[in-house]
Amino acid sequence: MLWNTLLLALRSIRRNLLRSFLTILGVVIGVAAVITMVTLGNGATKAVSDQIASLGSNLLMVRPGQRFGPGSEDAAKFKAADAEAVRVQIAAIQAVAPVSNKNVTLVYQARNWSTMVTGSNNDYFLAGNWHLAAGRTFTEAEERAGKAVCVLGATVREKLFAGQNPVGSQIRVKQFACEVIGLLQSKGQSAMGSDQDDAVIMPLRTVQRRLTGSQDVGMLMVSVREGVSIDAAKEQLTLLLRERRKIAENEEDDFRVMDTRQIAETFTSTTRILTTLLGAVAAVSLLVGGIGIMNIMLVSVTERTREIGIRLAIGALEREVLMQFLIEAVVLSSLGGVIGIALAAAASMSLSGLMQVPYLFDPFINLASFLFSAAIGVIFGYFPARRAAQLDPIEALRHE
Amino acid sequence: MSQAAPAGPDDGALIRLNGITKTYGRGTAAFAALRGVDMRIDEGEFVAIMGPSGSGKSTVMNLLGCLDTPSGGSYQFRGVHVERLDRNQRALLRRHFLGFVFQGFNLLARTSALENVELPLLYRGEPASRRHAAAAQALASVGLTGWEHHSPAELSGGQQQRVAIARAIVTAPSVLLADEPTGNLDSKTSHEIMELIAALNRERGIAVLMVTHEPEMAGYAGRVIRFVDGRVASDQRNAPGPADGEDG
Ligand SMILES: Nc1ncnc2c1ncn2[C@@H]1O[C@H](COP(=O)(O)OP(=O)(O)O)[C@@H](O)[C@H]1O
Numbered sequence: 001m002l003w004n005t006l007l008l009a010l011r012s013i014r015r016n017l018l019r020s021f022l023t024i025l026g027v028v029i030g031v032a033a034v035i036t037m038v039t040l041g042n043g044a045t046k047a048v049s050d051q052i053a054s055l056g057s058n059l060l061m062v063r064p065g066q067r068f069g070p071g072s073e074d075a076a077k078f079k080a081a082d083a084e085a086v087r088v089q090i091a092a093i094q095a096v097a098p099v100s101n102k103n104v105t106l107v108y109q110a111r112n113w114s115t116m117v118t119g120s121n122n123d124y125f126l127a128g129n130w131h132l133a134a135g136r137t138f139t140e141a142e143e144r145a146g147k148a149v150c151v152l153g154a155t156v157r158e159k160l161f162a163g164q165n166p167v168g169s170q171i172r173v174k175q176f177a178c179e180v181i182g183l184l185q186s187k188g189q190s191a192m193g194s195d196q197d198d199a200v201i202m203p204l205r206t207v208q209r210r211l212t213g214s215q216d217v218g219m220l221m222v223s224v225r226e227g228v229s230i231d232a233a234k235e236q237l238t239l240l241l242r243e244r245r246k247i248a249e250n251e252e253d254d255f256r257v258m259d260t261r262q263i264a265e266t267f268t269s270t271t272r273i274l275t276t277l278l279g280a281v282a283a284v285s286l287l288v289g290g291i292g293i294m295n296i297m298l299v300s301v302t303e304r305t306r307e308i309g310i311r312l313a314i315g316a317l318e319r320e321v322l323m324q325f326l327i328e329a330v331v332l333s334s335l336g337g338v339i340g341i342a343l344a345a346a347a348s349m350s351l352s353g354l355m356q357v358p359y360l361f362d363p364f365i366n367l368a369s370f371l372f373s374a375a376i377g378v379i380f381g382y383f384p385a386r387r388a389a390q391l392d393p394i395e396a397l398r399h400e
Numbered sequence: 401m402s403q404a405a406p407a408g409p410d411d412g413a414l415i416r417l418n419g420i421t422k423t424y425g426r427g428t429a430a431f432a433a434l435r436g437v438d439m440r441i442d443e444g445e446f447v448a449i450m451g452p453s454g455s456g457k458s459t460v461m462n463l464l465g466c467l468d469t470p471s472g473g474s475y476q477f478r479g480v481h482v483e484r485l486d487r488n489q490r491a492l493l494r495r496h497f498l499g500f501v502f503q504g505f506n507l508l509a510r511t512s513a514l515e516n517v518e519l520p521l522l523y524r525g526e527p528a529s530r531r532h533a534a535a536a537q538a539l540a541s542v543g544l545t546g547w548e549h550h551s552p553a554e555l556s557g558g559q560q561q562r563v564a565i566a567r568a569i570v571t572a573p574s575v576l577l578a579d580e581p582t583g584n585l586d587s588k589t590s591h592e593i594m595e596l597i598a599a600l601n602r603e604r605g606i607a608v609l610m611v612t613h614e615p616e617m618a619g620y621a622g623r624v625i626r627f628v629d630g631r632v633a634s635d636q637r638n639a640p641g642p643a644d645g646e647d648g
């Protein structure tokens with residue numbers, strides 16, 4: 001009997017191709033959207049944390065102000081002397097790069113390019129894991145005197161010099177000419193979508209004197225010596241900075257030391273929020289798909305009620321009619337779910353290639369959206385039918 | 401006479417109605433469509449039900465076909481009290497003993513004639529080979545060989561009613577219930593359908609209960625029951641030798 005009921009269900013699907021197609025489509029769109037969004041979001045999160053981890057586990061970033069505390073905006077900035085003190089007084093630390101940034105327009109001959117200049121020292125290349133493709137880094141004299149020299153990232157070189165070797169050329173930065181002394185190896189796009197090669201690095205003093213006009217340093221990048229405990233280094237660093245910033249014992253830090261794990265968490269929590277958001281948007285489309293299914297089912301309920309009346313009149317049992325409709329709904333929704341999963345796999349693979357994030361198959365979201373779509377199909381396909389099957393046959397037949 | 405003695409519990413009657421009532425709606429809107437119907441149909445009889453519109457003919461047919469439930473009275477089918485059966489038991493009664501033909505055909509849309517006729521056999525759980533053979537044979541017996549794979553939309557009204565009759569008889573029912581089977585058909589087609597039904601009654605011994613308002617069609621039956629205002633007003637045997645001919 002089950003076999004015959006299955007046959008009836010399949011006949012009914014074949015007989016109402018348009019309705020079946022629309023039902024499947026509703027499920028396909030919803031399932032594919034949810035899975036694709038969540039998969040891409042997971043990939044982006046993974047890419048960000050991978051990239052930050054690749055900075056090395058020995059990197060610390062120190063910023064003034066507590067991220068969430070009140071009054072963080074007016075916490076005192078660091079000075080170059082703070083960086084110097086850290087390097088000299090803490091043996092566990094191998095490199096300290098004070099960083100100060102400024103947005104400028106660079107000009108070379110007829111070309112110009114707007115970007116952000118980073119003022120720092122040679123430790124910056126060490127801490128940021130940069131390697132030179134050509135030329136050299138700063139000399140001690142250049143750093144001390146704030147000479148107009150710079151090291152370019154691959155993108156800036158491309159924009160200003162096309163394919164030419166920039167080392168030895170002069171570019172204009174605001175009102176002064178700056179000699180290009182080095183070229184960095186390309187690192188490519190960061191996971192957050194920014195171009196890491198869109199970089200110009202000058203001595204800190206050069207940026208402070210000629211661009212920002214202030215002695216402030218926005219951030220310290222600190223590289224901890226190999227084999228030393230990160231936590232111990234953080235503790236020493238914090239103690240030293242509290243002392244230098246004259247923070248009383250009962251007061252809180254007015255700066256924040258973050259290691260790469262914490263940085264990764266900060267960023268991945270952002271992408272995770274994004275993933276959740278995208279997933280929510282996609283879930284809405286799943287819901288809309290479900291409403292589409294409901295619509296189709298309700299519109300067809302008149303015809304189906306008469307059909308149920310006919311089936312009952314020629315001797316079908318209520319449960320046989322219901323089983324048929326249940327199988328029909330399950331077959332359609334599952335088919336839609338399977339197609340949706342396949343479509344999502346194809347879409348997320350090609351999109352993750354395009355976005356340069358890893359493709360991560362998430363079994364939970366695949367299963368969950370499949371079950372959800374199946375449930376929608378079953379609920380909206382089955383319950384109207386159940387109402388009809390409980391009527392006296394003559395009532396179902398009279399249904400207009 | 402056909403108005404049977406009410407006493408004998410099982411005296412071979414196919415159908416026996418005693419004091420059947422049916423009231424539609426409730427309260428002030430309540431309407432008594434049947435007001436105490438007594439009726440007896442024997443095996444193999446051909447009975448026509450006539451009467452003015454609204455006199456309760458369809459109502460009684462639906463009750464006999466177990467498509468609807470009476471408000472009161474008793475309905476025995478071969479001695480079984482139908483009013484005491486539950487939904488499933490009534491469905492099984494329809495499945496095994498009753499065939500129903502409607503004025504509006506009531507075929508499944510976009511479904512071939514063969515599949516429509518097969519349907520009752522599917523619910524009986526017959527295997528595919530037997531189903532196909534029986535459905536094809538039923539279609540042949542209503543003169544539709546060669547039309548098996550046409551859907552209702554591709555068939556004329558007369559052909560659709562033939563498919564419906566084939567569907568009703570494919571299970572070899574004990575009784576065929578037909579509510580104005582020729583109501584939607586022209587006169588020539590109506591006579592063809594009546595010939596078919598009369599032949600089924602004659603050759604297979606299927607009892608036929610048929611509602612019609614055309615005396616010509618009632619002429620095929622052996623007996624005519626007249627309804628007025630939800631009651632049986634008269635019950636007469638026809639003189640033998642029905643169908644005074646297509647030439648009229
Ligand atoms: N579902 C229903 N609800 C209310 N009244 C009905 C219903 N079906 C039939 N009736 C009424 O019952 C009476 C008998 O109807 P019916 O048996 O269809 O008559 P007919 O003899 O013309 O076939 C009519 O007055 C009709 O209006």
Ligand SMILES: [Mg+2]
Binds near residue numbers: 457458459
């Ligand atoms: Mg009627």
